[in-house]
Amino acid sequence: MKKLLAILLTLMLLLGLAACASKTEQTTAAETEQTAEEDKQDTAAESETSKEADTSKESDTSKEADTSKEAETDAEPVTLTVFAAASMTETLTELGEKYMKENPNVTVVFTFDSSGTLKTQIEEGAECDLFISAAQKQMNQLDATCDAEKNPDGLDFIDAATRVDILENKVALVVPDTNPKNINSFDDLKSALESGSVLMAMGNADVPVGQYTQKILTYFGLDETALANAGLISYGSNVKEVTSQVSEAAVDCGVIYATDAFSANLKVVDTATKDMCGQVIYPAAILKASKNAEAAQAFLDYLRTPDSMAVFEAVGFTAVG
Amino acid sequence: MLKVDIEKRLGAFQLRAKFTAESGRLALLGASGCGKSVTLRCIAGILMPDRGTVELDGVTLFDSERRIHLPPQKRQVGYLFQQYALFPNMTVEKNIRCAIRTGSAREKDEQAAEKIRAFRLTGLEKKLPAQLSGGEQQRVALARILASEPRAILLDEPLSALDGFLRWELEQELSELLSDFGGPVVWVSHDLDECCRNCARVSVMENGKAGEPVAMDALLKSPATVGAARLTGCRSFFPAERCREGARIPALGLLLPDAPQRSFTTVGIPSDAIGMTGGSLACTVRSVTRGRLSASVLLLPDGGGTDAMLCAELPRDAAIAPGDTVRIAIRPGQVLYL
Amino acid sequence: MDWYPLLNSLRIAAISTFVIFFAGLFFAYYIAKLPRLVKGVLDVVLTLPLVLPPTVVGYLLLRLLGPKRPVGAWFLSVFGVKLVMNWWSAIFATAVVIFPLMYRTVRGAFESFDETLACAGQTLGLSNRYIFWHIRMPYCRQGVLAGTVLAFARALGEYGATSMIAGYTPGRTATISTTVYQLWRTDNDALAFRWVLVNIAISAVVLLAVNMLERKNPARGRKGGA
Numbered sequence: 001m002k003k004l005l006a007i008l009l010t011l012m013l014l015l016g017l018a019a020c021a022s023k024t025e026q027t028t029a030a031e032t033e034q035t036a037e038e039d040k041q042d043t044a045a046e047s048e049t050s051k052e053a054d055t056s057k058e059s060d061t062s063k064e065a066d067t068s069k070e071a072e073t074d075a076e077p078v079t080l081t082v083f084a085a086a087s088m089t090e091t092l093t094e095l096g097e098k099y100m101k102e103n104p105n106v107t108v109v110f111t112f113d114s115s116g117t118l119k120t121q122i123e124e125g126a127e128c129d130l131f132i133s134a135a136q137k138q139m140n141q142l143d144a145t146c147d148a149e150k151n152p153d154g155l156d157f158i159d160a161a162t163r164v165d166i167l168e169n170k171v172a173l174v175v176p177d178t179n180p181k182n183i184n185s186f187d188d189l190k191s192a193l194e195s196g197s198v199l200m201a202m203g204n205a206d207v208p209v210g211q212y213t214q215k216i217l218t219y220f221g222l223d224e225t226a227l228a229n230a231g232l233i234s235y236g237s238n239v240k241e242v243t244s245q246v247s248e249a250a251v252d253c254g255v256i257y258a259t260d261a262f263s264a265n266l267k268v269v270d271t272a273t274k275d276m277c278g279q280v281i282y283p284a285a286i287l288k289a290s291k292n293a294e295a296a297q298a299f300l301d302y303l304r305t306p307d308s309m310a311v312f313e314a315v316g317f318t319a320v321g
Numbered sequence: 322m323l324k325v326d327i328e329k330r331l332g333a334f335q336l337r338a339k340f341t342a343e344s345g346r347l348a349l350l351g352a353s354g355c356g357k358s359v360t361l362r363c364i365a366g367i368l369m370p371d372r373g374t375v376e377l378d379g380v381t382l383f384d385s386e387r388r389i390h391l392p393p394q395k396r397q398v399g400y401l402f403q404q405y406a407l408f409p410n411m412t413v414e415k416n417i418r419c420a421i422r423t424g425s426a427r428e429k430d431e432q433a434a435e436k437i438r439a440f441r442l443t444g445l446e447k448k449l450p451a452q453l454s455g456g457e458q459q460r461v462a463l464a465r466i467l468a469s470e471p472r473a474i475l476l477d478e479p480l481s482a483l484d485g486f487l488r489w490e491l492e493q494e495l496s497e498l499l500s501d502f503g504g505p506v507v508w509v510s511h512d513l514d515e516c517c518r519n520c521a522r523v524s525v526m527e528n529g530k531a532g533e534p535v536a537m538d539a540l541l542k543s544p545a546t547v548g549a550a551r552l553t554g555c556r557s558f559f560p561a562e563r564c565r566e567g568a569r570i571p572a573l574g575l576l577l578p579d580a581p582q583r584s585f586t587t588v589g590i591p592s593d594a595i596g597m598t599g600g601s602l603a604c605t606v607r608s609v610t611r612g613r614l615s616a617s618v619l620l621l622p623d624g625g626g627t628d629a630m631l632c633a634e635l636p637r638d639a640a641i642a643p644g645d646t647v648r649i650a651i652r653p654g655q656v657l658y659l
Numbered sequence: 660m661d662w663y664p665l666l667n668s669l670r671i672a673a674i675s676t677f678v679i680f681f682a683g684l685f686f687a688y689y690i691a692k693l694p695r696l697v698k699g700v701l702d703v704v705l706t707l708p709l710v711l712p713p714t715v716v717g718y719l720l721l722r723l724l725g726p727k728r729p730v731g732a733w734f735l736s737v738f739g740v741k742l743v744m745n746w747w748s749a750i751f752a753t754a755v756v757i758f759p760l761m762y763r764t765v766r767g768a769f770e771s772f773d774e775t776l777a778c779a780g781q782t783l784g785l786s787n788r789y790i791f792w793h794i795r796m797p798y799c800r801q802g803v804l805a806g807t808v809l810a811f812a813r814a815l816g817e818y819g820a821t822s823m824i825a826g827y828t829p830g831r832t833a834t835i836s837t838t839v840y841q842l843w844r845t846d847n848d849a850l851a852f853r854w855v856l857v858n859i860a861i862s863a864v865v866l867l868a869v870n871m872l873e874r875k876n877p878a879r880g881r882k883g884g885a
Binding site for chain 2: 778781
């Protein structure tokens, strides 16, 4: 009886721990099976990349890929470390697994976290081959070709020649399913904030989505500080807090990414236009210190194929362009 | 009058206590661990028996049939713990005063002061228990118990943890302080001498069973069971059978005349039943252990097995040594038939 | 400097500790009397908030008290008040998180209590309540005090659960901890550090006060017997 109880208690504890496991870090194991190619997938075989290609920051649709069905000619096992914004967790994991199936010698290892944290980790010397940020800000801070305003510390970590914008996310206005304050657009939100009748949750200024929200408030001529002092804004320390508070109707609305809304199953009533806050562009770049630049480029190209884009679009991203 | 008739399962054995205690002191005598403290706790209400009844001066304290179980607070049964259980955070006078149940604040103060006088605690009122000597602590504990006006008092091995002069001193005090108490006192101990000195009646507890009380003299002269006989100091026991002439003890090859009419299975031969000279039973002295006041002599009867050992108490300086041969006589009048 | 977080943190910590003081005593006292198996299971359940990450605790509380859930909805309909996103919502979170500290410390203190003192008190006619407050509590004073101080200190430092259930609205629901976090995240290290110093100052004052209390009434002798 004592043993049974001990087992039960251990299970309870493990369940509790599992429930809180963060999604920011996931590792994918290498697949060793050789699977037949899928029909829909014309994935590129490893292509030689020169570092002169793709220097522009505009979206580059060079998706020509050899549709050869040969397995990799380079049989050496490669481990790619990809640092990516947390909003890409599910999609990149899925694409990573697909990629690894077709390229068995490649193991893709992801680290998901907020772009600010990832930038700091890279700065502190973390080993990384490919960095995908949720905003230009963090990428700029690592790009030596950017001016002092954007890159105040003068850091030089990424290979600017490989830098490319790959995704666009939309800033979305979400409400609880009961929509207690009847907010159906950003205009409604503006009126409600002006009349002081709503409680809104947003990210703080350190989080990209928080910065975009600030731009939206400015666009509508609202004073963020005044609103905060009036008790109309609550700052979440992470997206999960905001989505939880909106889901539970603890707040009347929240501003998050379209992808976050999709993950949290929240009702999106409006998305921000380019005028309101600019575009949320996700840039990607290969690290200068990467030892697997070619493999990294191959994976990056894979991510930009139409089939990969379909995966991204399914969760709320849009292709850049 | 305290009437107890309870049963409680205690691990391996079954506690069964049935006795009546009138005013005066009743000793509850038994070896360590036989359930004496548990009995007291059941009477006080701290433990609940499995079955039975406890009645004090006509008030039912516990009745398993009628589902009555008075909380200890209502039973008016005083309990003296072995370590006295004085409240360490309260002064002497607070310890005593908190036990007084009735009266206004002033009346309680007066009663407490009176108790302090009566128990010779004057001057110690503001002291904490840790600052008192053993004797003072006992007086405070008793004063506290009597301040709560109990109808019966239970003493749980009050002197067992003590020895030497302090023990003698405290025993005198305890006896004297209790002399004025009119209700029944149950004195639990494993020491026969202590019980002998302080109590007129005794109930022997063996294997969880406490029998009806008998007068102390009766126990000493004619204990009813082997266990009781052991408690009175007899150490030699032999199986015996009744025959026309008296009692036959096969192990010793003895025939004792004048055996009682009732049935018996065992014969106990205490020290004062052994006459060291002029007898017919030849024995060899096995060992002589000289204590402070007497010498314990182990005798091995010739012809008996190695189990047949007799034990005699002789004066300390008795001229006897291991290996000696003696011819002993058994005085039939002192033999115990059990 | 906006001093609201200080006021808010102090009142939340004080109220939570006050509530948990009695809750901890209550549970410690009654659970100690239960059979061993039940006691063990309850111990695990009541210590759970200590093991779970505070954010998870906050999330569970949100699911319990949010306006969509039975409890929260009832409060909303009867009192017209939301249980979450107010400054006092943090009290729920803080109380839950600090409870295990008080409970376990007091449980330990009660287990070391000499029960014959309680038995003696009962035979003398003292009520169980009197015995609890005048004999057991003074005896276990150090453990109870230690538990209270631990609980208060933890309450001051509580962040994760508070952030989830009360949010961070400057001037309304901000506590010292959530303020420090927000300031640090928005690169306002200097101000964040000043708040950290405030936190340390409060803790120092509390601990010093407790120490002085102890010195005035040193623990008296435990054993009353020979």
